[in-house]
Amino acid sequence: xxxxxxxxxxxxPALGLGLVSAFAMASVTAVTAPAAIAxxxxxxxxxxxxxxxxxxLAAKRYAEAVQKADAxxxxxxxTQQKSAIEQIKVGATCxxxxxxxxITAIEKARSVGGLPAAVTQNYDKMLAGKYEALGQSAKAxxxxxxxxxxxxxxxxxxxxxxxxxxxxxxxxEAAKWAQKSIDxxxxxxxxxxxxNALSAQNKMDxxxxxxxxxxxxxxxxxxxxxxxxxxxxxxxxxxxxAQLDVxxxxxxxxxxxxxxxxxxxxxxxxxxxxxIEAEKxxxxxxxxxxxxxxxxxxxxxxxRLYARAQADAKADVATxxxxxxxxxxxxxxxxxxxxxxxxxxxxxxxxxxxELYEKALAKGNMDxxxxxxxxxxxxxxQFKGGKKPDATKTWQSVKADNGAAWxxxxxxxxxxx
Numbered sequence: 001x002x003x004x005x006x007x008x009x010x011x012x013p014a015l016g017l018g019l020v021s022a023f024a025m026a027s028v029t030a031v032t033a034p035a036a037i038a039x040x041x042x043x044x045x046x047x048x049x050x051x052x053x054x055x056x057l058a059a060k061r062y063a064e065a066v067q068k069a070d071a072x073x074x075x076x077x078x079t080q081q082k083s084a085i086e087q088i089k090v091g092a093t094c095x096x097x098x099x100x101x102x103i104t105a106i107e108k109a110r111s112v113g114g115l116p117a118a119v120t121q122n123y124d125k126m127l128a129g130k131y132e133a134l135g136q137s138a139k140a141x142x143x144x145x146x147x148x149x150x151x152x153x154x155x156x157x158x159x160x161x162x163x164x165x166x167x168x169x170x171x172x173e174a175a176k177w178a179q180k181s182i183d184x185x186x187x188x189x190x191x192x193x194x195x196n197a198l199s200a201q202n203k204m205d206x207x208x209x210x211x212x213x214x215x216x217x218x219x220x221x222x223x224x225x226x227x228x229x230x231x232x233x234x235x236x237x238x239x240x241x242a243q244l245d246v247x248x249x250x251x252x253x254x255x256x257x258x259x260x261x262x263x264x265x266x267x268x269x270x271x272x273x274x275x276i277e278a279e280k281x282x283x284x285x286x287x288x289x290x291x292x293x294x295x296x297x298x299x300x301x302x303x304r305l306y307a308r309a310q311a312d313a314k315a316d317v318a319t320x321x322x323x324x325x326x327x328x329x330x331x332x333x334x335x336x337x338x339x340x341x342x343x344x345x346x347x348x349x350x351x352x353x354x355e356l357y358e359k360a361l362a363k364g365n366m367d368x369x370x371x372x373x374x375x376x377x378x379x380x381x382q383f384k385g386g387k388k389p390d391a392t393k394t395w396q397s398v399k400a401d402n403g404a405a406w407x408x409x410x411x412x413x414x415x416x417x
Contacts, residue, residue, distance in 0.1 A: 046075035053088045062092040083114030090123070099130045121151055128157075137164065155186035162193045171197040188218055212409055215253070216416040224253040228410045236369060236402035244268040245376055245403070249410045252380075253417075259290055263302070269346060270305065273339055275312030277346025282306045316343055325356065334360030338374050345377055350385030357381060372400035376407050388415060 049072030056065035069088045076082045086109035094102035106123045109115060115123070124147050131140035141164050144157050153161075162177035178186075178194035191214050198207040208230060215223040228249045231237065247265040250257060257265065262281055270278035282305075285291040291302045312320075321343055328336035341356035357378035361371065375398050383391035392415060398408035 042081065043075040043077065046072050046077070046081060048072075049075070050081075050084065050088075053085075057088055057091050060095070062095055065089075065092040079112065079114040082112045083109065086112050087115070087119065094126060094130070099133045103127060103130050103134075121147075124150065125157075128160075132160075153180065153184065155181050155184040155190065158184055159186050159190045159193065162190065162197075166193050166197055169200070171200045175201075188220065191218070212413050216413050219254065219417065221253075221255045224250065224255050227413060228253065228255075228407075231403040231406040231410065234401050234403045234406055236400070238402065240268075240271075241370070242373060242403040242407065244272060244274075245373065245407055248380065249407060249414065252411075252414050259285065263291070266309070267305070270309050270312075272342065274343050274346040275309050275316055276343060278309040279306070279313045280346070282309060317347075328356075328359070331363075333365040334363035334374070335366055335370070337363060338366070338370075338377075341374075341381070342377060345381050348384075350381045353381035354378065354385060354387075369400045369402040369404065372398045372404035373402070373407075376404050376411065379408070379411060383411070383415060391415065 053068035158181035165174035175197035181190035266281040337360035344353040379394040
């Protein structure tokens with residue numbers, strides 16, 4: 001898990017100035033004129049300067065907006081008019097990068113009073129962002145938690161707290177807040193925080209349950225690699241038996257294999273007698289010149305293997321697969337039926353693969369681990385052959401700890417994409 005843990009940590013972005021825009025829209029829009037302005041009690045000097053300040057704010061002429069608001073201020077009568085002036089000052093100040101001035105303006109507006117509930121909420125959320133922008137993280141965290149208590153938390157606010165708790169190594173709290181952010185429709189960052197928190201506590205069962213859930217939702221290669229490559233950690237996993245199946249699952253999940261991985265996948269297929277599958281994997285690499293070309297230091301070897309795969313694939317299509325199937329009927333175990341089925345699976349002959357895998361299982365007398373790997377491949381043939389309910393039922397029956405059960409989890413997740 002060290003490799004993926006590092007990848008996850010690197011993928012959790014810092015939360016800094018973005019907090020300002022994520023938590024609240026600064027009050028830079030025109031301020032609604034209080035009712036008293038329309039009455040005869042409003043002084044002419046107040047009305048003229050207030051309107052000019054409001055117009056300047058709407059036009060994003062912030063210095064002028066503050067200047068006109070200051071000119072209107074001595075003529076303001078009553079809380080409503082005074083509050084309207086302070087709101088303009090907040091809007092003009094907070095729209096700029098003067099974070100401390102913004103905080104001061106908000107505090108002044110609060111002291112005057114008369115703020116509508118929506119404006120009060122906006123100011124509370126703006127304060128959290130401004131504290132964070134000034135590096136006053138403790139204040140930002142306290143303000144954000146207070147805002148959540150008062151107004152309910154957005155995914156961004158909940159994620160912010162989760163990240164802060166993660167940075168402080170408060171992993172239980174980080175996991176709790178990350179889950180709250182996820183419940184509020186938080187995205188990949190919230191999931192990454194949760195995974196980091198669970199990994200730090202060595203709660204790997206919970207960790208992989210999250211990966212299993214998130215991989216088909218976010219459809220990112222990182223999560224698919226985490227889930228599917230976990231197969232290789234199973235107690236009785238053997239590369240010769242199940243690594244080809246790992247690659248098949250990765251490809252089905254949309255993971256782009258490296259050239260070395262594609263080469264290994266083709267080698268494994270050929271060694272298992274699946275020449276048709278091996279040829280299909282190698283063909284685009286040779287066509288592009290990636291293998292067999294001037295830059296391929298193993299060109300001669302790779303050309304020989306590809307030629308062998310081409311010849312064997314041709315023979316399989318012509319007669320060999322039919323012979324293998326006929327011979328399988330005379331065998332005491334289902335292994336040979338399984339071998340023929342796997343070749344048809346690699347060739348894309350899913351109906352035939354299903355038929356032969358079912359015969360292999362019916363004949364039986366195979367090692368339990370091998371039997372469950374046969375079920376994995378039967379499920380793949382069913383899934384790709386348009387029989388998803390059958391595939392789901394097949395995979396759900398897999399229990400072996402040689403990688404088969406984990407591959408079943410992976411394919412069940414893939415089927416949810």
